[in-house]
Amino acid sequence: MKALFHPIAALSIGAALVSSIAVSAKIAAPSPYFGRWTVSDPAERFTAKAKLYKTIDIAPCGKDFCGVSVGDKGQCGPTLFRFLIKNARATILHGHAKWGNGKKNIQIETWESPETPGGRTMEMYIGDSYDFGGRSDSMPKYNAVYKRTGEARCKAR
Structure with a gap:
C-alpha cells in the first residue's frame, strides 16, 4: 500500500511545530x-x-507567576501575590498583595546588580497607593531590598 503524502501537509505540520x-x-x-x-x-x-x-x-503558576512566602526553615507558606506572565520581564510591576487578612497595593522593581550574589537586586513596596515617594498616606507599610539566593522551590496553592 502506498503511503499518502502531500507537501502542503508537511508545511502545515512544520508551521504548527514552530508555532508551538x-x-x-x-x-x-x-x-x-x-x-x-x-x-x-x-x-x-x-x-x-x-x-x-x-x-x-517567585515562580510560574499557571498562566501567571506568583510569590510564595518561605518560612525560616524553608517551609512553603501562603501565596502573597500574583502577576501576569506577560509582565514577567518588566522592570517595575504593580499589583495587589496579601497584607494580614486583607490586600494592599504592591510595587516590585528589579535591576542588574553585579556586586550582589545572583547578579540581581529586587525592591518591594507594599501600601495604600503606588506613589511610594511621598509622605503620609503614600508611605509604604512595608519596604525591603532583596537578593536572589537560589531557585524557587515553593509553588502557589
Missing part, C-alpha cells in the same frame, strides 16, 4: 523575578504582617 515551540519559549522565558529572594539585611526586624515577606519564592 515559539509559544513554549514565550511562556518559559526566564524572568528576572524568578527565584528565591531573601531580604538583604538578615538582622532586619519584621512586624507580624511583614514576616511573611522575609523570604519569597
